[in-house]
Amino acid sequence: MTSASLGAISLLIATVIAAATALAAVAAVAFRRDGLARLARLGLLLLAVAFTLSCGILIEAFVHNRFVIRYVADYSDTALSIGYKVAGLWAGQAGSLLLWGWLVAAMGLLAAFGLRRREPAMQGGLILTVALVCGFFGLVMVAVDEARPFTTYDAIARVGQEQMLDAFSPGDRSRIGECANALQNAVMGLAAQKDKPWSGTIARVTFKSESVPVPPDPSHPGLHTHQEYAAYIYLADGQPGGSQALLKALSARVGRLAPASEGVGLKPLLQNPAMVIHPPMLFVGYAGFTLPLALLVGGLLAGGLDHDWIARARRWTVVSWLFLGVGIVLGMWWAYVELGWGGYWAWDPVENASLLPWFVGTALLHALIVMRHRRLFKPIVAILTLLTFALCIFATYLVRSGVIQSVHAFGTSVIGDWFLWFLIGSIVVSAVAMVVRFRVLAPEGEARWGGREWALAAACALLVLMCGFTLVGTTWPLIYKALFGKMGLAMDQSFYNNRVLLLWGLPTVALMAFGPLIAYGKKIPDDLVRLLAFCGVAAAVAVGLPYLAGVKSLWAGVGLAILGLTFGLVVYDFVRAMSLERGQGPGGVGLAFRIFDANHRRYGAQLAHAGVALFMMGVLGTALFSTDQKVLLRPHQTVAATNPLTGGEYTVTYDQFVEKAADTYDYQAVVLAVDAGGGLIRLTPEQRSYYSHVGETYGEIDMNSTAARDVYVALIGVGNGGLVRLNIMVKPLAMWLWIGATAIALGGLLCLVPPLIPAFNPATARQGDRKPERPRPTPAKAQSPSTART
Numbered sequence: 001m002t003s004a005s006l007g008a009i010s011l012l013i014a015t016v017i018a019a020a021t022a023l024a025a026v027a028a029v030a031f032r033r034d035g036l037a038r039l040a041r042l043g044l045l046l047l048a049v050a051f052t053l054s055c056g057i058l059i060e061a062f063v064h065n066r067f068v069i070r071y072v073a074d075y076s077d078t079a080l081s082i083g084y085k086v087a088g089l090w091a092g093q094a095g096s097l098l099l100w101g102w103l104v105a106a107m108g109l110l111a112a113f114g115l116r117r118r119e120p121a122m123q124g125g126l127i128l129t130v131a132l133v134c135g136f137f138g139l140v141m142v143a144v145d146e147a148r149p150f151t152t153y154d155a156i157a158r159v160g161q162e163q164m165l166d167a168f169s170p171g172d173r174s175r176i177g178e179c180a181n182a183l184q185n186a187v188m189g190l191a192a193q194k195d196k197p198w199s200g201t202i203a204r205v206t207f208k209s210e211s212v213p214v215p216p217d218p219s220h221p222g223l224h225t226h227q228e229y230a231a232y233i234y235l236a237d238g239q240p241g242g243s244q245a246l247l248k249a250l251s252a253r254v255g256r257l258a259p260a261s262e263g264v265g266l267k268p269l270l271q272n273p274a275m276v277i278h279p280p281m282l283f284v285g286y287a288g289f290t291l292p293l294a295l296l297v298g299g300l301l302a303g304g305l306d307h308d309w310i311a312r313a314r315r316w317t318v319v320s321w322l323f324l325g326v327g328i329v330l331g332m333w334w335a336y337v338e339l340g341w342g343g344y345w346a347w348d349p350v351e352n353a354s355l356l357p358w359f360v361g362t363a364l365l366h367a368l369i370v371m372r373h374r375r376l377f378k379p380i381v382a383i384l385t386l387l388t389f390a391l392c393i394f395a396t397y398l399v400r401s402g403v404i405q406s407v408h409a410f411g412t413s414v415i416g417d418w419f420l421w422f423l424i425g426s427i428v429v430s431a432v433a434m435v436v437r438f439r440v441l442a443p444e445g446e447a448r449w450g451g452r453e454w455a456l457a458a459a460c461a462l463l464v465l466m467c468g469f470t471l472v473g474t475t476w477p478l479i480y481k482a483l484f485g486k487m488g489l490a491m492d493q494s495f496y497n498n499r500v501l502l503l504w505g506l507p508t509v510a511l512m513a514f515g516p517l518i519a520y521g522k523k524i525p526d527d528l529v530r531l532l533a534f535c536g537v538a539a540a541v542a543v544g545l546p547y548l549a550g551v552k553s554l555w556a557g558v559g560l561a562i563l564g565l566t567f568g569l570v571v572y573d574f575v576r577a578m579s580l581e582r583g584q585g586p587g588g589v590g591l592a593f594r595i596f597d598a599n600h601r602r603y604g605a606q607l608a609h610a611g612v613a614l615f616m617m618g619v620l621g622t623a624l625f626s627t628d629q630k631v632l633l634r635p636h637q638t639v640a641a642t643n644p645l646t647g648g649e650y651t652v653t654y655d656q657f658v659e660k661a662a663d664t665y666d667y668q669a670v671v672l673a674v675d676a677g678g679g680l681i682r683l684t685p686e687q688r689s690y691y692s693h694v695g696e697t698y699g700e701i702d703m704n705s706t707a708a709r710d711v712y713v714a715l716i717g718v719g720n721g722g723l724v725r726l727n728i729m730v731k732p733l734a735m736w737l738w739i740g741a742t743a744i745a746l747g748g749l750l751c752l753v754p755p756l757i758p759a760f761n762p763a764t765a766r767q768g769d770r771k772p773e774r775p776r777p778t779p780a781k782a783q784s785p786s787t788a789r790t
Contacts, residue, residue, distance in 0.1 A: 007057040007150040014050035015138030022131040028124035037120040040127045051102035062088040067263045077265035087276045094149035101137030103287035125298030154243035157257035159231040167254040198246035200238025209691030274334040285324025286392040291316040293389040300437040321361045322748035329741040340699040340714035342729040347496045352474040353395035359467035363460040375444035393423045455515035462508040513566035566613040604750030611743025621733025645732035651675045665690040685715035710734040
């Protein structure tokens with residue numbers, strides 16, 4: 001049995017196990033038997049094992065270059081390093097679905113074993129949800145051809161350079177490019193012919209450069225190979241025997257076709273460490289948001305959302321939110337350093353698709369905080385939980401359906417229809433469950449106007465509004481078509497910058513500065529006057545210093561005031577806690593550590609808030625003050641560049657032109673001497689022509705980063721006589737994007753870490769992160785002597 005067959009069988013078994021596990025989970029809920037719950041957990045274990053086997057088989061196929069498998073041939077080649085071969089698992093559509101299904105099964109198994117001592121209905125509800133989601137992914141990968149990761153090619157053939165020259169350009173040994181095009185047209189033309197045995201056969205042709213052994217040259221004793229182009233033809237049958245018939249017809253033109261042992265390969269743009277990590281991080285986030293929904297279903301079926309439920313839901317939400325956020329930022333970093341356009345976020349539909357569940361997931365985190373402390377917001381938590389999961393599925397629908405054009409999408413696919421119906425079904429079933437079991441979602445406390453619960457409610461509303469405006473902008477072409485009967489134009493970046501970032505983003509940042517300082521159930525902090533004075537000083541410093549430096553932008557002033565206020569209040573909160581505890585033991589670093597450790601969730605959130613402020617500072621700096629100039633330069637010419645934020649002047653001098661060959665590509669590079677005021681900096685942007693992707697050129701930017709700015713240079717084109725076209729950009733405060741994102745991630749991690757010194761209980765815990773209120777027992781009625789038993 002081949003590895004492809006074994007992989008396909010393991011996927012089919014996983015789908016069957018998912019259905020059986022769902023039935024066992026239903027029985028556990030209906031009969032509330034521990035034995036049935038154990039059986040459902042066993043089914044989930046077997047489901048995870050089956051998915052793990054499928055993933056392992058596909059990774060083994062990548063590592064061992066099994067190009068007969070279509071998915072492996074499409075996303076790998078023999079020149080790829082082992083790391084990129086393993087990353088081929090999630091490089092395409094079929095593999096990413098397999099990874100998503102495996103992650104849901106593995107994370108669901110962890111959650112189910114964590115609930116093994118809870119009531120069977122709680123376990124059954126969680127396992128039922130996980131099994132249905134995994135079953136859906138398994139069914140798609142079994143039933144839809146383009147989603148099958150183990151489909152094999154019926155024939156793979158190699159056409160060498162000599163054959164192409166002989167067949168399409170006899171007598172002329174220099175026209176390899178024209179011959180390659182002629183070969184491709186011949187293959188596609190034959191495959192498209194009607195009423196032939198090969199009619200409907202799927203054909204793909206790719207051209208690669210490979211090292212060919214040659215006899216040693218006496219004048220060059222070290223030279224034993226040369227580079228030769230070859231064409232690789234991949235054929236899948238439209239009719240029985242069609243591929244072999246097509247190869248036979250083609251061989252009449254080009255001669256004997258050799259068996260192929262090469263793949264198309266991963267695009268050079270994707271051969272970046274950030275892109276190796278970015279997709280799995282996103283999928284961990286998407287898969288993780290299944291668990292809060294599964295816990296919600298379990299809680300509804302079990303009849304209660306107690307403190308233990310809140311702790312588990314919060315933990316899975318933080319993990320999913322953290323991984324999804326890191327995945328988004330890694331994608332931004334990849335776009336910034338790899339694509340050469342100087343940006344990191346274009347508000348593309350696929351980019352927005354990953355941002356939508358992150359916005360609502362952030363709102364869910366804040367709603368869970370209120371639910372933990374005040375036993376409020378249960379319906380809001382339930383709705384946000386469902387909405388976050390639904391937006392993860394909607395994001396996949398956008399990427400895979402082709403309903404909206406995007407440079408990142410997989411193109412038109414029937415898989416999108418499957419995800420659309422799954423999305424609709426998930427929303428309908430979950431909504432019905434919430435309506436039927438609405439009594440479980442009844443609040444147990446009372447919100448007081450002006451307390452922290454209302455600040456958190458406002459934060460949730462603002463985050464949902466940001467999500468809503470982003471969703472409207474993303475789907476506007478479809479909305480326009482529904483209203484006016486024709487596809488509308490996509491919203492440009494100004495819509496998102498003005499409506500999402502400025503209109504709702506900055507107020508959200510301002511609110512998160514004050515929220516943690518307000519106690520639950522109280523209207524204002526006790527030290528309001530001192531707090532307001534501190535706020536005024538922080539805002540004045542944040543606006544005053546840039547103004548004195550020459551920054552006159554209104555939006556920059558407003559933004560910097562809000563960001564300075566946010567960062568200042570985070571510092572104020574910690575300093576206030578230090579002053580309240582001074583005299584209770586050793587001071588200094590030890591006291592600071594004890595306060596930080598005893599309130600790790602509070603200060604983890606504050607660190608994340610400070611990170612958001614720093615990130616937004618980078619957004620404002622790059623959005624309002626970046627410069628971009630495209631110039632033509634000859635050797636030794638100089639051009640000036642400016643940092644509008646600080647007024648700094650830079651000179652960029654074209655020093656020399658370099659043209660060389662590396663192991664896997666040829667490249668042209670420009671060596672630039674940049675005078676940034678603190679000495680000369682060497683920057684070397686490149687253009688690369690990879691042997692594995694003939695006819696395609698890829699740019700490699702170079703930049704110099706400081707806390708004040710990035711000097712960013714991309715080589716756009718090369719002319720005669722050393723003439724080059726460059727794009728020279730100055731991006732003020734760009735480094736703070738990545739510093740802020742790191743702080744957000746560290747804050748999220750800190751929220752997951754348990755206290756190291758549980759005995760310490762500082763005053764900040766009494767004022768801020770109080771333990772959740774528990775309902776007090778109702779006193780029993782006194783019995784009269786006549787009714788009392790003796």
